[in-house]
Structure formats: C-alpha cells, structure tokens
Amino acid sequence: MNTDQAFNLLMDAGVPENNSIQTVRRWLREGKIKYDGNSNRKAEYIIDDTDYVIELLKDAGVADSIGIQTVTHWLREGKIKYDGTRNRNTGYMIDETVSKLLTNNRTNQNKDDIIHQLKLKIKAQDEHIEVIEELHEAASxxxxxxxxxxxxxLIFLQNEKxxxxxxxxDLLKENIELRDELIKLKDKRFTENICGNGNFHPTTESEDYRRKLGLSKKASNKELLAGYKDLLKIAHPDRGGNAKTFQYIKTDYDTFRxxxxD
Structure with a gap:
C-alpha cells in the first residue's frame, strides 16, 4: 500500500485530515506502507489483504465497528479484495468475527444486516408505543x-344549595307567622287594656287611666306616663300600628299629662 492509498483509506474511514497525514507519516517510518512519487497514478486502489487493512485502521484509532463497515463498503466497490488463504501474524488483535463477516456473501450479508437493524428498530418502536399506551391508560x-x-x-353542593x-x-314563613302573631297580641292588648268595649273615646280627668293601662290603683303618675309612652310606641303607624288607635291613645296621654x- 502506498501513501496515497493509505491516506484515502483513512479519509474514507472518517479519520480527520490532520490525523490521517500524521498516521501516514508514522506508517512510512514504521515501514507499513511505501511512498510512490508517481503523480500520474490513479487515486483508486486495489488491496488484496482485508485483515491488513483492518489492522491498519485499528492502529489509526478507528473503532472496530466502523472499520468493519468501511472494509465491507470497499469490498462492494472493488477497491479491496479478500484473500482467505493468507495466514499472517502481525501482532495486532483482530476480532474473529471480522474474517467470518468478510468470507460470507457480501450482498446477502448486507441485506440480512439491514433486515436485522430494521427489526430491532421496529421492536424498539413497539416497546416505546406500548409504554406510551400504558401511560395514556394510566392518565385516562x-x-x-x-x-x-x-x-x-357538584351534586353535594347542589343538594346543599x-x-x-x-x-x-322555612325561616321566612316562620318570620311571617311570628309577625302575624305579634300583631294579634298587640291588637288583643289594646282591646283588653284600653278598649274594654272595643272603641277608643276621648276621656276626661275623672276616668280611671290606671284601669285602661291595666295598672294597679297604687301606680304612680310616672308609671302611668311610662305606660302611655309604651302604648304610643306600639300603636305608632310607622311601626305597623293603626293611626286612629294611636290618635285616641295620644289624646288620653295628653289629657292625663x-x-x-294642673
């Protein structure tokens, strides 16, 4: 292998240009390749030892998987050929699967690899979809x-409402009933304590104010005035009382006062 062939091989294997140049120089020093100064020589190359190429790529730091793929690619393009009769001991560690791979039918092997890779991808996608479906089911x-x-x-809140x-x-009804009952009690008190015969009439000083107010005969004038004031509050129209009844009580109150x- 000459320097141009070695450089092209390294570039095809993905080795950076600077690293390829340094590697080619080192191989020249080590005698692994030779220099061909013929500038008219074609850049294409024919190498009859695949194991030797793999050894060189590994020596250049190329990963085994990339080296195998590159050699397989060169085989299909006719830039390299496999010679299974050679038995060389170069001191490099070569994976046994490399020789097996290169001795098989390259076209069928390439198809099998593609099919295998596709199956692996489909399996991975199926597992991914299965995980997504499980997550979706759990979230649902x-x-x-x-x-x-x-x-x-919502049902509880509606029932509470x-x-x-x-x-x-119920409270409104109870309030109305209590108000009606209070009115009845007021009317009854007016009837019993003030209007013994059901009517109010202006009174004179000789009438018994204590009897009208339902007070004791010994009640003082101050108690009589207080009783009249309470009745006036109850009978006031602004508080639901009767205006006519209020006027009668007011007349008695003024007369007594x-x-x-005097």
Missing part, C-alpha cells in the same frame, strides 16, 4: 377518577 384512569370526584362534589334554600323559605301639671 386518573382523569376519570378526578371527573367522578368533581361530579360528586337546595337545603339552604328550603331552610331560608295636662291634668298632672
């Missing part, structure tokens, strides 16, 4: 549980 179950929980909470609404209606001043 979680979302379904969350949806059911939210629906239950209805319950509060019913309680509000004036009689005290």
């Amino acid at each position: 179950k979680i979302l379904i549980l969350q949806r059911d929980k939210l629906n239950q909470e 209805n319950r509060l609404k019913n309680e509000t209606i 004036n009689s005290i001043k």
